[in-house]
Amino acid sequence: MEQHSHITLPKGSIEKTTTTLNIGPTHPATHGVFQNIMEVDGERVVSTEQTVGYIHRAFEKLAERRPLYQITPITDRLNYCSSPINNMGWHITCERFLKIDLPKRVDYLRVIIMELSRISDHLICNSIVGVDTGAYTGFLYVMQYRELIYEIYEEVCGSRLTTNIGRIGGFERNFTNTAFTKLEKFLNEYPGVLREFEKLFTRNRIFMERTQGTGGISAARAMNYGFTGPNLRAAGVDYDVRVQQPYSSYQDFDFKVPVGTTGDNYDRFLVRNAEMWESISIIKQAYQKIQEFKGADAEIYHADVPEYYLPKKEDVYTKMEALIWHFKIIMGEIDLPKGQIYSAVEGGNGELGFYLISDGGRTPFRLHFRRPCFIYYQAFEELIKGGMLSDAVVTLSSLNLIAGELDA
Amino acid sequence: MALTNTYIQEKLVEKFNDQVFQFSTDSGILSFESAAENNLKVLQFLYEESSLGFTFLTDLCGVNYPDNKDTELVVVYHLHNFIENIRIRFSIAVPVAKPDVFTATKLFESANWMERETYDFFGINFIGHPNLKRILNVDEMDYFPLRKEFPLEDQTRIDKDDEMFGRG
Numbered sequence: 001m002e003q004h005s006h007i008t009l010p011k012g013s014i015e016k017t018t019t020t021l022n023i024g025p026t027h028p029a030t031h032g033v034f035q036n037i038m039e040v041d042g043e044r045v046v047s048t049e050q051t052v053g054y055i056h057r058a059f060e061k062l063a064e065r066r067p068l069y070q071i072t073p074i075t076d077r078l079n080y081c082s083s084p085i086n087n088m089g090w091h092i093t094c095e096r097f098l099k100i101d102l103p104k105r106v107d108y109l110r111v112i113i114m115e116l117s118r119i120s121d122h123l124i125c126n127s128i129v130g131v132d133t134g135a136y137t138g139f140l141y142v143m144q145y146r147e148l149i150y151e152i153y154e155e156v157c158g159s160r161l162t163t164n165i166g167r168i169g170g171f172e173r174n175f176t177n178t179a180f181t182k183l184e185k186f187l188n189e190y191p192g193v194l195r196e197f198e199k200l201f202t203r204n205r206i207f208m209e210r211t212q213g214t215g216g217i218s219a220a221r222a223m224n225y226g227f228t229g230p231n232l233r234a235a236g237v238d239y240d241v242r243v244q245q246p247y248s249s250y251q252d253f254d255f256k257v258p259v260g261t262t263g264d265n266y267d268r269f270l271v272r273n274a275e276m277w278e279s280i281s282i283i284k285q286a287y288q289k290i291q292e293f294k295g296a297d298a299e300i301y302h303a304d305v306p307e308y309y310l311p312k313k314e315d316v317y318t319k320m321e322a323l324i325w326h327f328k329i330i331m332g333e334i335d336l337p338k339g340q341i342y343s344a345v346e347g348g349n350g351e352l353g354f355y356l357i358s359d360g361g362r363t364p365f366r367l368h369f370r371r372p373c374f375i376y377y378q379a380f381e382e383l384i385k386g387g388m389l390s391d392a393v394v395t396l397s398s399l400n401l402i403a404g405e406l407d408a
Numbered sequence: 409m410a411l412t413n414t415y416i417q418e419k420l421v422e423k424f425n426d427q428v429f430q431f432s433t434d435s436g437i438l439s440f441e442s443a444a445e446n447n448l449k450v451l452q453f454l455y456e457e458s459s460l461g462f463t464f465l466t467d468l469c470g471v472n473y474p475d476n477k478d479t480e481l482v483v484v485y486h487l488h489n490f491i492e493n494i495r496i497r498f499s500i501a502v503p504v505a506k507p508d509v510f511t512a513t514k515l516f517e518s519a520n521w522m523e524r525e526t527y528d529f530f531g532i533n534f535i536g537h538p539n540l541k542r543i544l545n546v547d548e549m550d551y552f553p554l555r556k557e558f559p560l561e562d563q564t565r566i567d568k569d570d571e572m573f574g575r576g
Contacts, residue, residue: 052543053542056544059527060554061553061558064560065560094569223463226517338433341434342466342486355467355486357471365471366471370466375522376518
């Protein structure tokens with residue numbers, strides 16, 4: 001001992017009976033940048049401390065120097081598994097704040113895009129839960145259909161992951177026929193795939209034994225921890241922003257809000273699967289409603305708001321007024337009204353809220369993102385305490401944590 | 409009985425008299441303020457009073473108004489009653505020289521990280537918080553970046569004239 005006297009060990013590190021295990025920031029068992037400093041006793045988790053912030057990009061500060069339309073690309077990078085929902089959530093916040101009414105057709109087109117991204121978000125999450133319990137097949141299988149969803153985004157907005165889809169007041173262009181053809185293909189093929197995906201997991205004994213009774217939380221604790229979205233519904237609280245505070249004409253659709261009972265990993269999995277079925281049904285209803293628009297109504301894809309929606313390019317070249325608006329919008333020279341608004345949408349993993357304060361300037365005075373997974377990740381320790389380390393990995397993925405959203 | 413903004417306001421005024429003030433309704437959400445030292449009393453009343461039942465803390469964040477003397481820093485709570493489906497916004501203001509606020513972690517577990525985030529970005533000191541340290545920024549940081557005194561871009565840059573862009 002004498003020759004090592006220059007080494008100072010943390011107090012209590014010789015006597016303690018648990019092992020400190022550092023998982024992450026990057027680790028094959030976590031999907032994203034998550035660090036956990038765990039105390040483990042054998043394979044049991046005694047405690048954990050989550051470290052977040054590895055990909056913090058100061059979005060809230062950035063937003064204070066950007067006109068509204070330039071904030072949309074920032075929202076892409078929150079929950080990047082369902083960027084379109086974030087984009088739409090931001091547009092809806094702006095439209096509520098600026099009191100812009102949208103034509104019904106735009107609402108329905110948005111509903112299609114949002115529900116597609118809900119499906120892509122849930123199918124990633126659920127198939128990753130499968131991967132973490134040792135079943136890779138389901139993941140590879142549904143990936144093909146995420147690809148198809150991304151092709152539909154591509155057809156509508158030109159990009160796939162960070163979509164920047166839509167504008168304040170509507171969409172940047174009308175949906176092409178190819179987009180609708182691809183949507184039809186998806187609606188025809190995906191139910192069969194989802195059914196097979198469920199067949200692989202739902203009554204699979206290994207999967208059930210791995211997920212049932214692990215990572216559970218009661219409804220009261222879940223609410224106290226600020227859970228929202230599928231995680232809260234799995235605990236038995238039927239709170240869904242789409243029903244409670246409908247936006248984008250969700251009140252016109254007929255859908256159920258699936259709930260679980262125990263809030264464990266298995267219930268979360270079931271709730272997400274059930275939500276995918278509901279999303280398919282919503283998309284079908286929306287597509288049907290869109291087909292009912294005829295003639296000029298079928299060409300509407302944005303509201304008439306020259307102050308915020310860019311004019312057609314050919315008008316910019318030929319008409320004075322269009323040129324002025326184009327310049328003013330691009331340069332961010334439009335003063336916002338004073339006031340504040342909190343507006344929320346049902347994101348892929350919970351209530352995604354935007355708290356916007358404007359002091360009458362050209363950019364938000366303050367913009368705060370209510371990121372659902374930042375709030376419910378706090379409960380991770382309570383969820384995994386006393387359980388096996390390998391269950392903690394499953395719990396981590398079944399919470400649907402997205403590092404981009406966690407760190408904003 | 410459906411819960412209305414008027415009823416909430418009456419209940420609050422009945423309980424706290426002039427300790428709660430600045431009632432307004434912004435896009436359907438009732439907002440009000442109270443003195444910083446009363447924040448827990450108000451939150452607890454909203455939580456425990458059976459006819460109000462604001463048991464869900466949706467959001468907690470800070471705002472910096474550098475021009476408001478002695479109320480530079482503001483903490484905003486968004487609360488939600490799931491059963492009646494009604495939201496309210498409650499805010500308190502503290503001076504930047506002494507930004508002390510009581511923590512809401514005893515009432516809401518969810519306040520833990522949100523308060524850490526608010527501390528991290530605005531330097532608001534939440535008294536009684538179990539683990540008040542930086543969360544998104546590095547521990548070594550010695551300033552609070554979302555305060556307005558920290559400009560996003562270096563204002564002294566001369567190679568870039570932003571005057572034309574309305575953001576000078």
